[in-house]
Amino acid sequence: MHDFVSPQRPLVLGSTSPYRRELLQRLRLPFSVLAPDVDETPQPGEAPRELARRLALAKARAVAAQQPGAVVIGSDQVADLAGHALGKPHTHERALAQLRLMSGHSVVFQTAVAVVCQATGFEQVDLAAVTVRFRSLAEDEMERYLRAEQPYDCAGSAKSEGLGISLLDAIDSDDPTALVGLPLIRTCRLLRAAGLVLP
Numbered sequence: 001m002h003d004f005v006s007p008q009r010p011l012v013l014g015s016t017s018p019y020r021r022e023l024l025q026r027l028r029l030p031f032s033v034l035a036p037d038v039d040e041t042p043q044p045g046e047a048p049r050e051l052a053r054r055l056a057l058a059k060a061r062a063v064a065a066q067q068p069g070a071v072v073i074g075s076d077q078v079a080d081l082a083g084h085a086l087g088k089p090h091t092h093e094r095a096l097a098q099l100r101l102m103s104g105h106s107v108v109f110q111t112a113v114a115v116v117c118q119a120t121g122f123e124q125v126d127l128a129a130v131t132v133r134f135r136s137l138a139e140d141e142m143e144r145y146l147r148a149e150q151p152y153d154c155a156g157s158a159k160s161e162g163l164g165i166s167l168l169d170a171i172d173s174d175d176p177t178a179l180v181g182l183p184l185i186r187t188c189r190l191l192r193a194a195g196l197v198l199p
Contacts, residue, residue: 009117010070011196017153019161020075023182027198028151028193036062036074039086042139048080049110056112057125057128068118072193075182079107079156086156095146095157099167103137105109111178115190128178132158133169140166174193 011031013024036059042051053076060074079086081101091094109132114125145167150163151159158164160171160179175183188198 008194009119010067011191012063012070012072013068014059014072014074017075017181021183023177023178023180023184024073024097024187025075026184027188029191029196029198033067034063036060038062040076042085046085047083047131048078048085049112051085052076052078052110052112052113053125053127056114057116057123060114060116060125061123064116064118071115071117071122071191071196073187073191074114074116074189075112075180077109077111077155077178077181079158080110081105088153088155089157090152091129092146092152095152096142099137099142099146099156102134102156102158104134104144106131106133107158108132109156109158109179111175111181111183113183113187115187117194122196124190124193126183126190128173128175128183128186130171130173130175130179132160132171132179134158134167135169137167 004115013033014036016035036056055076056074064072109130112127116123149163151157175185177184
């Protein structure tokens with residue numbers, strides 16, 4: 001049995017993502033941010049959901065090693081198109097290629113969250129799968145969207161909290177913040193399990 005963490009134990013977000021930081025602020029808990037140093041290369045034959053889980057845990061562990069007394073959150077998102085992982089495009093050309101692949105199809109955004117506290121030996125990981133159905137997209141629509149939104153740091157190039165919502169037919173999820181990058185329902189569950197008091 002793990003010792004419960006006191007509400008005063010520091011909370012650290014192991015991510016440089018501004019989207020995750022914004023989401024975590026909703027919980028009104030004080031937290032700091034540390035960048036995890038993790039190799040995000042997929043392993044041979046690794047399924048997108050397993051990749052997301054492994055990387056979320058690796059990020060939380062990497063930061064927890066530097067902050068052993070803190071409760072650390074790590075998260076990762078992989079866009080899953082028929083078992084094929086689509087990561088962050090980083091360039092306009094790759095983003096356009098991703099949108100062409102996703103046009104008219106359903107894509108599952110696998111968003112994993114891990115919470116680790118080295119001091120208490122607490123370590124749990126959970127995953128929220130969000131199914132997103134894309135409309136059939138015309139070439140000029142994709143170009144206009146990319147020029148306006150520039151979603152090059154988003155898995156699958158689809159920034160649903162912005163203009164990307166116009167590309168979609170439907171979103172199916174039991175944890176709506178997962179698509180933006182941090183599944184807050186699951187995050188709250190894990191933080192409570194680690195001993196933090198919410199709200």
